[in-house]
Every structure is written in structure tokens, then in C-alpha cells.
Amino acid sequence: MKRSNVATQKFIQGNEAVVEGALYAGLGFYAGYPITPSTEIAEQLAEKLPARGGKFIQMEDEIASMCAIIGAALTGQKTMTATSGPGFSLMQEALGYAVMAEVPCVVVNVQRTGPSTGIATTVAQADVMQARWGTHGDHAIIALTASNLQDLFRITVEAFNMAETYRTPVILLIDEVVGHMREKLTIPAPGEYQVVDRLLTSVPSGIDYHPYLPREDGRLPMSDFGGVHRYNVTGLIHDMWGFPSTDPAVAYNLIHHLVDKIENMELEIARYQEFFTEDAEILLISYGSSARSALQVVEDRRKQGVKMGLLELNTLWPFPAEAVRRNSAGKNYILVVEMNMGQIYQEVKKAVQNPERVYLANRFDGIFISHNDIGKVLNLIQGKGV
Amino acid sequence: MPVKRYLRQRFFPQLWCAGCGHGQIMASLIRAIEELGLQKNNVVVVSGIGCSSRMPGYLDFHTLHTLHGRALAFATGVKMGRPELNVIVPMGDGDASAIGGNHLIHAARRNINITAIVMNNNIYGMTGGQSSPTTPVAAKSTTAPLGNIDPAFDLVELAKGAGASFVARSTTYHSKEMQNMFVKAINHKGFSFVEVLTQCPTYYGRKNEGVSPTEMMKKFATTTTSIGSPKKKENPELIERGVFVDQERTEYASSYCEMINQMRKQK
Ligand SMILES: Cc1ncc(C[n+]2csc(CCOP(=O)(O)OP(=O)(O)O)c2C)c(N)n1
Ligand code: SF4
Numbered sequence A: 001m002k003r004s005n006v007a008t009q010k011f012i013q014g015n016e017a018v019v020e021g022a023l024y025a026g027l028g029f030y031a032g033y034p035i036t037p038s039t040e041i042a043e044q045l046a047e048k049l050p051a052r053g054g055k056f057i058q059m060e061d062e063i064a065s066m067c068a069i070i071g072a073a074l075t076g077q078k079t080m081t082a083t084s085g086p087g088f089s090l091m092q093e094a095l096g097y098a099v100m101a102e103v104p105c106v107v108v109n110v111q112r113t114g115p116s117t118g119i120a121t122t123v124a125q126a127d128v129m130q131a132r133w134g135t136h137g138d139h140a141i142i143a144l145t146a147s148n149l150q151d152l153f154r155i156t157v158e159a160f161n162m163a164e165t166y167r168t169p170v171i172l173l174i175d176e177v178v179g180h181m182r183e184k185l186t187i188p189a190p191g192e193y194q195v196v197d198r199l200l201t202s203v204p205s206g207i208d209y210h211p212y213l214p215r216e217d218g219r220l221p222m223s224d225f226g227g228v229h230r231y232n233v234t235g236l237i238h239d240m241w242g243f244p245s246t247d248p249a250v251a252y253n254l255i256h257h258l259v260d261k262i263e264n265m266e267l268e269i270a271r272y273q274e275f276f277t278e279d280a281e282i283l284l285i286s287y288g289s290s291a292r293s294a295l296q297v298v299e300d301r302r303k304q305g306v307k308m309g310l311l312e313l314n315t316l317w318p319f320p321a322e323a324v325r326r327n328s329a330g331k332n333y334i335l336v337v338e339m340n341m342g343q344i345y346q347e348v349k350k351a352v353q354n355p356e357r358v359y360l361a362n363r364f365d366g367i368f369i370s371h372n373d374i375g376k377v378l379n380l381i382q383g384k385g386v
Numbered sequence B: 001m002p003v004k005r006y007l008r009q010r011f012f013p014q015l016w017c018a019g020c021g022h023g024q025i026m027a028s029l030i031r032a033i034e035e036l037g038l039q040k041n042n043v044v045v046v047s048g049i050g051c052s053s054r055m056p057g058y059l060d061f062h063t064l065h066t067l068h069g070r071a072l073a074f075a076t077g078v079k080m081g082r083p084e085l086n087v088i089v090p091m092g093d094g095d096a097s098a099i100g101g102n103h104l105i106h107a108a109r110r111n112i113n114i115t116a117i118v119m120n121n122n123i124y125g126m127t128g129g130q131s132s133p134t135t136p137v138a139a140k141s142t143t144a145p146l147g148n149i150d151p152a153f154d155l156v157e158l159a160k161g162a163g164a165s166f167v168a169r170s171t172t173y174h175s176k177e178m179q180n181m182f183v184k185a186i187n188h189k190g191f192s193f194v195e196v197l198t199q200c201p202t203y204y205g206r207k208n209e210g211v212s213p214t215e216m217m218k219k220f221a222t223t224t225t226s227i228g229s230p231k232k233k234e235n236p237e238l239i240e241r242g243v244f245v246d247q248e249r250t251e252y253a254s255s256y257c258e259m260i261n262q263m264r265k266q267k
């Protein structure tokens, strides 16, 4: 297939922007199981991947899909799966495996209304905490999101980059509105966006290779299955060879490593955008499709002379606490806008020095939160009535 | 026989109980790989969770010890990622046919070129002797203290029904036969399935047989018979050993590669 060397423009859906971003980042293998509102990602890749020499497989369920992308990742491929709530729940055990075995891969969750089957076709952002803590055991995770197609494309490429850099699964936590809305997307020319490829070991054949001995900078160069180094990969606590161990010191060090390699990198991993925050007296904090309505409120109120700003989060985990704290300092009100019962709201309260000034504007009934919904809450906290 | 050449001796002694059949199956598998002359770098062994699934850790190949029941799903990713590699998947009976039953039938249906080996000891060994889908009716386990009332799977019939293009059964008593089947199964282009009846003296044996591990293993000589032997007519209870299915059928990973080539030609 011809790949253009210049930027191209498309008018497409959010789910297709994920596909374009993944292909730009070098996706080689996708496994998935159909579920609304993520299915378009699988359908598009079933066609586009083989045309580029990559591979698509429809597995028997989401458990198998998650397992298959881990297996393929160990052969050197960049891999991805996409799903929504019910499927994301099924993936949790294998997601934890990827955390433990430090296998780079990308998991897309196009959030819909839950719990359980919920409402299959309507929007929600209620899997934020599941993304953080859905799999068992102490661990850290990276979760990214976006509110428009251009950002979504960029953050998808970054999801693959971070997966490789930190040897971890990365969750792309978008929502039904972003997944299904249509906008113009400019696909950058190859080379315009940085693409991080797998860091491979320089240890030559015949020399003992330690797949799980971090370098001084914390990174773990890999060796692909089929290569010259034969090693063990396991979900058990393991030593530097990947061999199971029950030694408390080995367990302590490994769990610390898994958490620290991400939590200590908060500043490097944090992606966020500040709109009119410099002189703002009121700060909105939002992410995903909610941030679109939040931005509209900010723009409207600015016209009325209200000093209001928006902090849009693109990284949800590790929580960008520094950015939230800095932007919240000295504000009269901080209003978190999201479509759940306050999952990021609670994190913001923990992060800021003025938690009593943090309020929540939310919806969780499947209806997209509008600028009016946010406006009403603003009026209330400003003592203006609804 | 230089079996040691294929072992990661750094990680010995292995964790299996004395008299466990799993080690015998590992030895036959190594001999089969030696007989086939496979390069170590071209072999990936993928397992789930269970006593049986600890095998890959001891083997000097690319080894992937995964989640209970999910080995074939991981293995499917490995095979699609690098179809030129030989992918071998040892599983326990519970691993393969309870929690992993769905992956088993779908791997068989796709006819993906993976060699599945079920080490059937009729019990959950690792968790201490609970019933599995192959525990015979009336046998005792920690979760069937009065005797099992759940009918058992015939794994060979299950694999046949799901469309596996190579299906065979042997036992730990018949180590040379088992080795020959492994050779054929690994050579087979498509999904191959080998059930090996094996002994768990620690749990199944203690609850049901009360004999030494060697006696347990020797019993396979009298409880099984070759396919088509007249003994089966005299005693229908006998379990048949041998190759039940050996067919040529379109293999999944290679037909995917063909599709890629076609798409590229069209462009
Ligand atoms: C999701 C999940 N459920 C349950 C277990 C506990 N578990 C570990 S091994 C096992 C059964 C092992 O039996 P089998 O597959 O027959 O292997 P064997 O130990 O007999 O070789 C179970 C239930 C687990 N590890 N993961
Ligand atoms: S418990 Fe049974 S299956 Fe497990 S190692 Fe011991 S004898 Fe083998």
C-alpha cells in the first residue's frame, strides 16, 4: 500500500482516528471482539492491517484478545485491542499479566454507560477507576484520553510510544462521544510525530541476558521470541531471568519497580492543555468529550468578562497531580466536569491545597454533559441560583 | 540421550512431587524435539497455570508461562506474530478443558499450527486435588468427597468435535509411543492435540488408588489399548490410544499470510 509522504486530511470518526494513529505508530497485530461503541476500530483494522502486512484476528472473547496481543507483542510486534466496559472487565486479569511481565501493548476502552451491560450506545466516563485499579494487586498504569480527533490521533501515537518506553500496557480511555463524532483530522507526514520503537538488548548471543534486570535508567531492553536469547516470561513474581521466585526481597523489589517506573515519571507522562488559565479565577478541570462542553462554557463566560480557564487532562493515570495542584492554586472555585459520579473529582480534591473549593459538574445518565449542565452548577456555586 | 542440553539446570530441582507423571511427559517432549532436530531458538513453549504448566520454566526454549486456561490464546498471538516458530502448548486437564475450554475449541476450529498437549491427571493438582472436567464419575476429590457425580469429558472426542486436524492419545506408561505422537503432532501443519494420561500420586492417587506412583503408571498398560485392538470389543471400558485424526486442512496463520500477499498484489 502506498503511504503518502505528506500530511493528509480526512473527515472521519474518532474510532477511525485511533486506527490512523495506531497505524502511524506501527501497529502490527490487533486482536479483538466486537462491542459497541468500539467495533469500528476492529472493522477498520480488519481491512487496513493486512493491506500493510499487519495482522488482525477476531478472537473468541475479550480475554483471548488481551492474551493474544501479549503473545504477539513478545514476538516483536506493536499490538492493540479495543473494547468497551463489559469487554474491559473481561480483560483485567490479562491486563495485570502485561503489567507483571512488562509487555508493551495498547488497550482501547471506548467507554459506554455501565455498570454491567448498562446502555450500550450511550456515553459515560465511569471506567476511570477501573482503568486504574481493575486488575488485582499493587501496580501502576498509564491511561490517556482526548477530546477531539487531532488530539486523539496524537495521543494514540503517544500511547504506543509510552508502552514501548515504559514496557507496560497503556490504556487509551476514550468515550462514546469522542469515538463516534466526526471531525476533520490531519494525518501528519511520516516522521512529523515521534514514533518510539522497541528498545532491544545489545547483549550478544551466548552471553547471559537478564530480561528483568533494569538498566540504570530503569529501562529494560527486550529480546523478541525467536531471537538469540531464550528466557522465561511469567505472571508469577520472578527474578532477573524471569524465573518464578517467592523470595520476599525479590517480590519487594519487583513490585517497587513496577510501581516506581510509572509513578516516578508523573511529570514525563503528564499530558494536559491549559486554556485561559493564566488569569483565571475559576478553573474547570475536564477530559475526554466532557472537556468540549467545558471549553465552550469557558469561551462563553470569557465573553461576559468572567475570568475562567480550563485544564484539560490527556493523561489520567498516573494522575497529573502536579499540573492540577499548580493550576488550582489561588482559584476561587475549581469545577471538575466529567460523566461519572466523581471519579476524577476525588483525585483532584486529593491533589490540591484548597480541596474545599473543588466542585463537581457531572452527568451519568447516558446523556452527554452540555454547557448548560455545567452553567447551572456554576451558577449554583456562585450563589446565583439555577 | 542428551536431554540435559534442553534443560535450564540453573532452575533445578523442579517442583513436581516424586512420582508425578509430568516430568515423564517433559522428557518425551524433549526427545521428540531432539528427534525432529528443531533449533532451540525456533521453539516457543507456552503454558497456563497448574503443576503441568510449570514445564516451560525448565526448558531452554522461548518460554511463556501465562494465566490459568489462557495458554492457547497467548500462543495464538505468538504464532500470528511469528508464524515460522514452532509453538508447543502443554496444559493441564483443568487448564485446557474447564477454564480454557473455549480457547481450546476455537484454536481447533481455526486449525492454527500449534501443538497442544494435555497432561491429563484427572484432577486439579496444583490447588490440592479438586475435581476437574476429566475426573471420572464416582472418583473422589476434595470437592467431591462422596464421589464425583459430574460426567467427564472425553478430551479426544472434544478435540475431534471442535475440528482439530491431528488428535492423538497416549500415556506416561507408553513413553516411546508418546514421543512418536509428539513428533507427528509437531510435524503436523495445523492444530494438533495430544492427550497424555498421567498420574498425580499426591492427590488423585492418594484419594482413589492408594498405590505407588509406579503402580499408578503401570495401570495405564491395562486400562488402555491401541485403537482398533480386539481387546476393546471384549472390554468397552478400555481407553483407546493412538492417532485418531490426521488430516490435511487449511492452516490459519498461513492462509492469513496468503491473504496479505493477495491484498498487496491488488494494490
Ligand atoms: C483464574 C484462576 N482461577 C483459579 C486458579 C487456581 N488454579 C491454579 S492451577 C488450577 C488447576 C490446575 O489443574 P490442572 O489444570 O488440571 O493442572 P495440574 O496441576 O493438575 O497439572 C487452579 C484451579 C488460577 N490460578 N487462576
Ligand atoms: S500435585 Fe500431583 S500433579 Fe502436582 S506435582 Fe504433585 S503429583 Fe504432580
Ligand SMILES: [Mg+2]
Binding pocket: B092, B093, B094, B119, B120, B121, B122, B123, B124, B125, B132
Ligand atoms: Mg490436572
